[in-house]
Every structure is written in C-alpha cells, then in structure tokens.
Amino acid sequence: MRKFILAAAAAVVATSTPALADTQTGDLNVTLNVIKGCSLDMPSGIDFGTKTIVGGGTSASSSANVTVTCTSGTAYALTANNGANASGTQRRLSSGGTTPTYVNYTLGFPTASMTATGVAQTQLFSADIASSVGAVPVGTYTDKVTVTLTF
Numbered sequence: 001m002r003k004f005i006l007a008a009a010a011a012v013v014a015t016s017t018p019a020l021a022d023t024q025t026g027d028l029n030v031t032l033n034v035i036k037g038c039s040l041d042m043p044s045g046i047d048f049g050t051k052t053i054v055g056g057g058t059s060a061s062s063s064a065n066v067t068v069t070c071t072s073g074t075a076y077a078l079t080a081n082n083g084a085n086a087s088g089t090q091r092r093l094s095s096g097g098t099t100p101t102y103v104n105y106t107l108g109f110p111t112a113s114m115t116a117t118g119v120a121q122t123q124l125f126s127a128d129i130a131s132s133v134g135a136v137p138v139g140t141y142t143d144k145v146t147v148t149l150t151f
Contacts, residue, residue, distance in 0.1 A: 034071060035071070036070070036071045036074045036151060037070065037071050037074075037151075038068060038069065038070035038071070038074060038076055038116070038149055038151045039068070039069045039070075040066065040067075040068055040147070040149040041066070041067035041068075041069070041120075042066060042147065043064040043065060043066065044064075045064065046062050046063065046064045046107075046125060046126075046127045047062055047064075048060045048061075048062045048127070048129065049062065053135075053136075054103070054129055054133070054136045055103065055129065055131070055133035055134050055135050055136040056131075056133075056134060056135035056136075057131050058131055059128065059129055059130055059131040060128070060129040061126065061127065061128045061129075062126070062127050063124055063125060063126040063127065064124075064125050065122045065123065065124055065125070066078065066109070066122070066123045066124075066125055066147060067120050067121070067122050067123070068114075068116070068120070068121050068123060068149060069116070069119065069120045069121070070116030070118075070121075070151055071116060071118065072116055072117055072118030073115065073116065073118075074115070074116040074151050075113050075114070075115050075116075075151065076113070076114055076115075076116060076149060076150065076151040077111070077112070077113045077114070077149075077150050077151075078109060078110060078111070078123060078147060078148070078149055078150075079111070079147070079148045079150065080107060080109060080125075080145050080146065080147045080148070081145060081146045081148075082145075083107075083143040083144060083145045084143055084144045084145075085100075085102060085143050087102070090104055091104070091105050091106065091107055091143060091145070092104055092105070092143065093105060093129075093141035093142060093143045094141060094142060094143065095137075095139040095140065095141050096140075096142070101136070101137055101139065101141075103129060103133060103136050103141050104129070104130070104133055105127050105128060105129045105143075106127065106128050106130070107125065107126070107127050107145065108125070108126045108127075108128075109123060109124070109125040109126070109147075110123050110124075116151075125147075
C-alpha cells in the first residue's frame with residue numbers, strides 16, 4: 001500500500017509541475033498620419049421658384065446651403081465666379097436662345113477664411129433679385145456659378 005501511495009504522490013507531483021517555456025517580447029509601433037483634406041457638398045442649386053411678377057417693383061430672394069467638411073484645424077475659404085452670363089462683375093440670369101433677356105441678381109456667401117472643426121459645416125449662399133430690376137418677361141432664366149473651395 002505504501003508503494004501505491006508513493007506512486008500516486010509521484011504522479012500528482014509530475015502532473016502539477018508546470019512546464020517551463022522560453023518567452024520573448026517585441027514592440028509593435030502603431031502610427032497614424034493625418035493630412036489636411038476637404039470635401040465640398042453642393043446643393044442642386046438656388047431656386048427662385050415660380051413667380052408671376054419679378055422686377056418692376058417686385059423683388060425675389062432664395063438661398064441654399066453648401067456643406068464643407070475638412071480635417072480639423074484646416075483653414076479654408078469659399079469663392080464663386082460671376083457666372084456664365086456675367087456682364088463684368090454683374091451676375092445675370094439668362095433666358096437663353098438667340099436673343100436672350102437678362103435678369104441681374106446678387107449672390108451672397110461667406111468670404112472670410114474659416115477654420116474647420118472636423119465635422120460638416122454649413123455655409124449659406126443667398127441670391128436676390130432687386131425690385132429695381134425692370135419688369136421681367138415670361139421665361140425660364142438660368143445661370144451657372146462655379147464655387148471653389150480653397151484649403
């Protein structure tokens with residue numbers, strides 16, 4: 001019986017002794033390189049809607065939001081050209097055709113440099129046709145303005 005107990009004790013000691021293993025460690029460098037970047041999300045346009053009278057004492061106004069998203073801390077600015085139908089610096093809507101009629105309008109938008117926050121920022125573009133514009137004949141009037149985002 002004594003041999004049995006010694007054999008059992010030896011078996012317990014043999015199974016409870018952990019096996020020793022060699023180990024090595026190493027470092028894993030993790031990096032992130034963030035560069036400045038921006039995106040410009042344009043609305044479908046500024047629509048004055050359908051009017052029965054524009055000009056000749058009646059004004060019209062409309063607006064649309066342009067959305068800018070840039071890397072946080074990036075300085076950016078918006079500019080707009082005078083449009084496809086401009087006369088000098090005067091923006092004009094055109095009725096098109098061989099002898100178009102033009103309607104002068106103004107376009108307001110933020111012109112100061114801004115600093116991005118890393119989330120989408122909405123910038124308001126507003127358009128106005130002054131009541132001092134002469135009476136406007138029936139037709140569809142359009143213009144195309146190019147907006148540029150500089151960052």
